[in-house]
Amino acid sequence: MALSRLSSRSNGIARPFSAAFNRFISTDTTPITIETSLPFTAHLCDPPSRSVESSSQELLDFFRTMALMRRMEIAADSLYKAKLIRGFCHLYDGQEAVAIGMEAAITKKDAIITAYRDHCIFLGRGGSLHEVFSELMGRQAGCSKGKGGSMHFYKKDSSFYGGHGIVGAQVPLGCGVAFAQKYNKEEAVTFALYGDGAANQGQLFEALNISALWDLPAILVCENNHYGMGTAEWRAAKSPSYYKRGDYVPGLKVDGMDAFAVKQACKFAKDHALEKGPIILEMDTYRYHGHSMSDPGSTYRTRDEISGVRQERDPIERIKKLVLSHDLATEKELKDMEKEIRKEVDDAIAKAKDCPMPEPSELFTNVYVKGFGTESFGPDRKEVKAALP
């Protein structure tokens, strides 16, 4: 990993040893330039530069949020094993850099839509831990009122469109959101995330064709963690270069474990999409857990492979090394931060556990939109006519 030392750090920070680390996060925005670990590989476009502008605040923010995401996913793992979370639970640990880097490059007006591995992206979009754990445990305070579950997190006010269970179906939805952004003349883009398994879906190419034809500000992001549940990518796809799959649509291959590479690529993609139309990003990333909690994750890959990636490419370790090498915090301060995060997550879980389950009447709400006269009680309607506006 090549690091370039900042040559002109103008405010030297005099650090008393006993100072609390909070001070770093809130005050310092001195620019730092970081070089990405690998160069970008481009298809039909000029790759962006490897030097990424950042700041100490951002570095520490990245570390903190990624550690929070990691802790949240591991806590979800224990909750699942304790049978408090049921059904399907797809964990994102290992892939945090994609969520973080993307958030850093865009605003809340830009839309993100993803598949079922959505806990961390929801958090990145501004969701709270309480909403996450409540939803996972099916409680009222969950972001979808407990009626969606792990695969259906949404946050409309931050333009997070979910949270979808059927593989690939979210990509046409995402292109539709991009279409609406163009229709309403908002200067915003939509990131439609999908996995290497979904990359073989036909509806992706259909949606890409329309997006390219109509010049929609859609960015298709393939989070390539190399396994579609139990099937390795070389067994599922004839062409593993997902960024080239767009054919006439430009593409960029990015090291998805490097948050700064992701940030640079997303910024580049946003500018491209607003001017020239759709682009495909392939994030080369990895998940430590299995596909979901029912999958041990070791039947189709070796433990050595998993621990190898964890040692060499872990996104949080990378940020940690950057933070330490730039003297932004000491090991102890980072450890304290992690402890604090752990406590925060535990508190959120305790609070969520106390939350009540949804009322029985909630079974029938939100099937149809209320207030427009239509109420649903199944096909047997016993009430007088509905009135429409």
Add this chain to the structure above:
Amino acid sequence: MSAILQGAGAGAAAALTPFNSIDSNKFVAPSRSSLSVRSKSYIVAGSDDGTNKSFGSSSLIARRSQPLMIPNAVTATKADTAASSTSLKSGHELLLYEALQEGLEEEMDRDPHVCVMGEDVGHYGGSYKVTKGLADKFGDLRVLDTPICENAFTGMGIGAAMTGLRPIIEGMNMGFLLLAFNQISNNCGMLHYTSGGQFTIPVVIRGPGGVGRQLGAEHSQRLESYFQSIPGIQMVACSTPYNAKGLMKAAIRSENPVILFEHVLLYNLKESIPDEEYICNLEEAEMVRPGEHITILTYSRMRYHVMQAAKTLVNKGYDPEVIDIRSLKPFDLHTIGNSVKKTHRVLIVEECMRTGGIGASLTAAINENFHDYLDAPVMCLSSQDVPTPYAGTLEEWTVVQPAQIVTAVEQLCQ
């Protein structure tokens, strides 16, 4: 006897009366006097919780007064042959596809969020001319020609609806929408629920279906039965130019996803419709011909077969009550119930397949709710469970013909 028409009236706000006041009492005296025992109570049930199963009587809930809302113009004469709704005020005559186009155009004028997407809807003008001229008027961004990818453009319409646009997605033939079933079922129907109410999907999915003139098996599909179980959507079927325009407008204005079923053979029906704006209620059934002996429930093209059979039946001395159910999901059990309580016999005539069709669900619903009022088992005439053959004679026998309807009525009324 004079035809009593309830239609476009000036000062419609004050003149609005709830539908159930259109009693058959206003017309010919019932031939069976024993009927008068049961038919008078108004079924108005409060509906605050999902467990209310009894018919309580409460004050009649008057419709919210909407100056532009005109209740269905109801045809009343017994001697009525063609089931068309006419109004007292001067209207203009047009064909059904033109009525759909008018409704569409008015809504697009009214709300800039409305857009149309489908194959050949723009420059070509629509394969059944429903969107003719709209692309010239509104431009390419509002009338969108899509490539042939139902799954993707239905998904895109739904994604756009999540942000607040109101797309109308046209399937060139309803059968093609099977390719978009995932999007319609999982995303369109369920997103409002799984997001805890955050997103609404105000789409209209429309297209022609049904058995045409020797179009072959794959182009003669009736998808009502496949879509009816999807929670969260509404389904309506239009059958006359009047209700086509009204339902189109209501569907566009509705915040729920609505699937509007048109029929390939009905596009050239001609009728006179009012000049002023009107909307039909999405959940309401239409009383085509009030009667006393038997309730015939039908929708879409079969309405015309039923009316043709009704002519024969009247000559034979029967008095059928014909209701066009229009709303396929949810059923207007209010109108249907009132009718069953009056006639005590039900015949369902539909074009859907026998197995698992709309008629099957309706039979179950009627049996469950109105069992006490039935003098005979509910009979359902549906299309045969076969792929529609190409040969004309075979195709004719796939769907229900008027002669079969007459026989069924005679059988039920023994």
